[in-house]
Amino acid sequence: MERSFESWEKEVIRCIRCGSCQNVCPVFRELQAESTVARGRVKLIRGVITKDLSLTEGFISKMSLCLMCKACVTNCPSGVKVDKLVEAARKEIVDQKGLSSLKKLIFRFILKNRWVFDTGMSTGRILQKLVFRPGPGGQGMLPRMPLGIDQRRLLSPLASKPLKAMYPQVVKVTNPRLRVVFFTGCMINYIYTDTGRAVVNVLNRLGIDVVIPKLQNCCGTPVRMNGDYGTAREMARANIDVLLQEKVDSVVVACGTCGLALKEEYAELLQDEPRYAERAKHLGKMVKDFTELVVSLGDFKENIGELPLKVTYHDPCHLVRGLNVKEQPREIIKQIPGVAFLEMKKPDTCCGSGGSFSLTHYELSTKINNHKVEDILQTGAEVVVTGCSACRMHILDGLHRQEAGMGVMHTAQLLEMAYEAKEGIKTGIKI
Amino acid sequence: MKPEIIQELTKIVGEENLYTTLEDLYCYTYDASFLKADIKDLAGVAVYPGTVEEISMILMLANREKIPVVPRGAGTNVSGGSVSIGDCIVLVLKRMNKILEIDKKNLIAVVEPGVITGQLQRKVEKLGLFYPPDPASLAVSTMGGNVAECAGGPRGVKYGVTRDYILGLEVVLPTGEIMTTGGRTIKNVTGYDMTKLFTGSEGTLCVITKIIVKLIPLPEAKSTMMAVFSEMEQASETVSEIIAGGLVPCSLELLDNIYIKNIEEYAKVGLPVEAGAVLLIEVDGDSEILSKQIGKVEEICRRLGAVQIRVATTKEEAEDLWLARRSAFASVSRVKPTIIGEDATVPRSQIPVAVRRIQEIAAKYNIIIAILGHAGDGNLHATILTDEMDREEAARVEKAIDEIFVLTVELGGSLSGEHGIGRAKSKFITLQTGEIGLEIQRKIKHALDPNNILNPGVMFGV
Numbered sequence: 001m002e003r004s005f006e007s008w009e010k011e012v013i014r015c016i017r018c019g020s021c022q023n024v025c026p027v028f029r030e031l032q033a034e035s036t037v038a039r040g041r042v043k044l045i046r047g048v049i050t051k052d053l054s055l056t057e058g059f060i061s062k063m064s065l066c067l068m069c070k071a072c073v074t075n076c077p078s079g080v081k082v083d084k085l086v087e088a089a090r091k092e093i094v095d096q097k098g099l100s101s102l103k104k105l106i107f108r109f110i111l112k113n114r115w116v117f118d119t120g121m122s123t124g125r126i127l128q129k130l131v132f133r134p135g136p137g138g139q140g141m142l143p144r145m146p147l148g149i150d151q152r153r154l155l156s157p158l159a160s161k162p163l164k165a166m167y168p169q170v171v172k173v174t175n176p177r178l179r180v181v182f183f184t185g186c187m188i189n190y191i192y193t194d195t196g197r198a199v200v201n202v203l204n205r206l207g208i209d210v211v212i213p214k215l216q217n218c219c220g221t222p223v224r225m226n227g228d229y230g231t232a233r234e235m236a237r238a239n240i241d242v243l244l245q246e247k248v249d250s251v252v253v254a255c256g257t258c259g260l261a262l263k264e265e266y267a268e269l270l271q272d273e274p275r276y277a278e279r280a281k282h283l284g285k286m287v288k289d290f291t292e293l294v295v296s297l298g299d300f301k302e303n304i305g306e307l308p309l310k311v312t313y314h315d316p317c318h319l320v321r322g323l324n325v326k327e328q329p330r331e332i333i334k335q336i337p338g339v340a341f342l343e344m345k346k347p348d349t350c351c352g353s354g355g356s357f358s359l360t361h362y363e364l365s366t367k368i369n370n371h372k373v374e375d376i377l378q379t380g381a382e383v384v385v386t387g388c389s390a391c392r393m394h395i396l397d398g399l400h401r402q403e404a405g406m407g408v409m410h411t412a413q414l415l416e417m418a419y420e421a422k423e424g425i426k427t428g429i430k431i
Numbered sequence: 432m433k434p435e436i437i438q439e440l441t442k443i444v445g446e447e448n449l450y451t452t453l454e455d456l457y458c459y460t461y462d463a464s465f466l467k468a469d470i471k472d473l474a475g476v477a478v479y480p481g482t483v484e485e486i487s488m489i490l491m492l493a494n495r496e497k498i499p500v501v502p503r504g505a506g507t508n509v510s511g512g513s514v515s516i517g518d519c520i521v522l523v524l525k526r527m528n529k530i531l532e533i534d535k536k537n538l539i540a541v542v543e544p545g546v547i548t549g550q551l552q553r554k555v556e557k558l559g560l561f562y563p564p565d566p567a568s569l570a571v572s573t574m575g576g577n578v579a580e581c582a583g584g585p586r587g588v589k590y591g592v593t594r595d596y597i598l599g600l601e602v603v604l605p606t607g608e609i610m611t612t613g614g615r616t617i618k619n620v621t622g623y624d625m626t627k628l629f630t631g632s633e634g635t636l637c638v639i640t641k642i643i644v645k646l647i648p649l650p651e652a653k654s655t656m657m658a659v660f661s662e663m664e665q666a667s668e669t670v671s672e673i674i675a676g677g678l679v680p681c682s683l684e685l686l687d688n689i690y691i692k693n694i695e696e697y698a699k700v701g702l703p704v705e706a707g708a709v710l711l712i713e714v715d716g717d718s719e720i721l722s723k724q725i726g727k728v729e730e731i732c733r734r735l736g737a738v739q740i741r742v743a744t745t746k747e748e749a750e751d752l753w754l755a756r757r758s759a760f761a762s763v764s765r766v767k768p769t770i771i772g773e774d775a776t777v778p779r780s781q782i783p784v785a786v787r788r789i790q791e792i793a794a795k796y797n798i799i800i801a802i803l804g805h806a807g808d809g810n811l812h813a814t815i816l817t818d819e820m821d822r823e824e825a826a827r828v829e830k831a832i833d834e835i836f837v838l839t840v841e842l843g844g845s846l847s848g849e850h851g852i853g854r855a856k857s858k859f860i861t862l863q864t865g866e867i868g869l870e871i872q873r874k875i876k877h878a879l880d881p882n883n884i885l886n887p888g889v890m891f892g893v
Contacts, residue, residue, distance in 0.1 A: 013819055014768045018463045019507045022571040032479070032525055033450060034506060035456035047457055052470045057455040078764040 256319025305421030432475025510853025544575025588807030683807030
């Protein structure tokens with residue numbers, strides 16, 4: 001039995017409207033209207049359940065104003081799962097009103113069908129030079145003409161070759177001590193192949209065989225968060241089939257959002273499907289963030305070279321509050337000789353990206369990002385390290401807007417640089 | 432609300448500071464109280480003014496048109512004083528959020544009403560100064576709201592409440608005039624003490640637009656201990672002995688067995704689950720005298736039968752002890768979905784009786800009432816754990832709450848220590864004020880607000 005929207009009333013009444021969420025909600029910090037904070041969203045959802053309200057355009061727009069950053073959930077004295085409630089509301093909207101035709105095209109045709117996605121991305125890679133110009137210092141690119149995207153918006157270009165095309169299905173080492181599957185996720189596969197390469201290289205160095213299944217899909221989170229559960233389930237089932245085919249010790253992710261989907265959300269999505277419920281749970285138990293796996297191998301500290309760098313770290317929402325990975329990346333950074341680790345104020349506050357949120361609410365997402373960039377600049381660091389490609393792109397955009405010449409990279413890249421420093425390899429990463 | 436009024440308001444505050452959609456307004460039908468506002472209580476408009484002049488214009492307009500105005504800060508009110516009432520103007524003060532000055536020479540600060548209490552505290556503490564009132568909501572609640580409600584907190588036992596720190600105010604009267612009260616001096620007896628009258632007036636007499644607060648030097652250090660008792664009576668007795676012994680801790684918090692069990696289950700802080708009560712005690716002051724003070728408190732706890740005593744020797748250990756208190760709320764919210772925090776306050780010597788009688792009321796109506804309190808100042812927070820979807824139980828809860836109010840007054844206490852009367856307790860007010868007392872208060876209200884536009888229904892009912 002699929003859970004009815006009305007059944008969420010049990011969760012809704014647990015909100016005692018204390019208002020603690022006002023202290024942490026990044027959207028409320030900018031907009032200040034009561035309807036834009038977690039307890040307001042919960043009240044609105046309750047209003048629809050009790051039929052005071054209905055699924056009006058106004059309600060739909062309020063439900064879209066949530067980054068799903070989970071800050072309110074962690075901070076809530078009663079532990080109300082606000083993110084799950086907003087997701088349930090978005091699902092109800094899609095169930096009752098259907099998807100917009102653009103979202104239908106993106107979710108149900110492109111993201112779901114790997115070959116369409118692949119073809120689109122390879123065409124896009126050629127066409128992007130016509131409409132984008134290179135950003136300063138070789139990082140990112142800027143729109144040449146109005147595209148419905150702010151012309152100051154720094155986007156990262158599609159890689160000349162997707163990650164999956166750069167490697168064989170299995171990247172082997174001699175005498176492996178572990179064998180893992182690498183779930184790349186879309187951004188690492190199509191845009192930030194440098195992160196993907198670093199993950200593979202580091203794992204190989206640590207004596208791990210890395211399997212990169214060609215048939216893996218988008219994790220489905222963007223689709224699910226927009227309420228299209230039917231498509232999200234299909235994508236989940238396809239990924240479970242592909243990932244569980246491999247005989248491996250762990251499934252490694254380098255993105256908190258993909259990681260949370262695989263680790264917990266697939267099991268929730270598929271709990272009523274006899275064939276998949278157990279398999280989803282089984283997959284969930286195998287999922288590890290890249291930094292979790294690395295730190296669990298105590299000997300990653302050996303053969304690290306010196307990097308004279310000032311580094312700060314941004315906690316991606318779904319990595320820190322979803323997968324509870326907070327200490328591991330810091331442990332890796334602090335192990336590197338020469339690195340000065342400078343913690344920023346509130347490192348776990350959302351950068352404002354929120355995946356597709358930054359495309360649909362660019363102005364707002366920029367304002368949220370400005371606070372993050374201020375906190376970053378205050379540290380005096382030269383490099384921002386993070387564990388999520390969406391954060392990386394959004395923070396890079398923010399740094400560019402404020403004309404700060406800083407680099408943003410994944411934890412795996414910093415670690416790779418440190419290993420290479422030991423071997424005397426000069427890295428090409430610009431700072 | 433008539434479109435002409437909305438237009439006029441838009442001219443005053445600007446389009447971007449005014450809300451009229453159903454979804455926006457629906458989110459002002461609640462505050463942090465248990466009071467339920469209905470869709471019929473939907474406001475006509477919510478405005479966020481930025482200056483005292485704008486507020487003055489809004490109130491003049493409202494007074495002319497006889498439109499009710501509900502002032503609101505962060506909406507953390509726990510007595511229903513900031514929920515909308517049908518077709519009113521919700522006046523949100525959050526945009527006026529500047530700390531205007533911190534005057535180290537005169538030990539005062541001047542702030543706008545939308546300043547968040549915790550932010551002011553952090554800022555003055557960096558300068559070695561201290562603004563003590565510490566309501567549980569201080570991370571989000573505003574200074575304007577704290578003054579309007581005369582907020583308290585655990586430190587009340589030693590440092591008093593908001594009222595004790597307000598030297599002067601700038602307010603807008605319901606008829607639109609701007610008025611100042613008090614000033615920047617400690618001593619000030621010119622005329623009636625309007626500052627004290629407005630502090631705790633719950634948004635019924637004026638809208639507060641500027642606040643002059645008194646600061647004190649920040650105590651050098653703190654020392655924290657926890658004492659566990661097998662019987663509630665021993666703990667209550669200990670509280671009386673500590674006070675009678677001339678010791679004034681800065682916090683003296685009491686947790687009952689229901690809290691202890693749930694906290695332990697939830698946060699695993701090492702509390703004996705069979706214990707009847709726990710006292711969490713903190714003393715502050717010069718570091719040389721702290722160990723002597725905590726030693727005396729420890730001695731009293733032992734003498735009165737404490738079965739376990741933990742004195743924190745480091746900051747981290749003190750944090751661990753406070754963890755129990757801070758987990759209190761989250762731990763009981765897992766037991767039942769709806770939590771109602773009451774605020775009855777009794778003379779300190781009556782705490783043992785009050786606790787026993789509240790437990791009897793819980794048994795009589797077969798509901799769960801947990802007790803946590805700022806025991807040092809007699810402020811008990813009887814916490815009712817219930818499920819609002821269970822109508823039959825809700826009726827019993829209501830009767831129990833009525834009885835707790837009657838009991839409080841009977842014991843010489845107050846209907847509310849720090850939450851306010853608001854709309855939630857207005858029907859009980861005469862229990863404490865008497866008919867004459869209420870009549871005089873009504874006359875004051877009428878003198879300032881002849882058309883009853885400012886927060887009608889609060890304190891005096893409808």
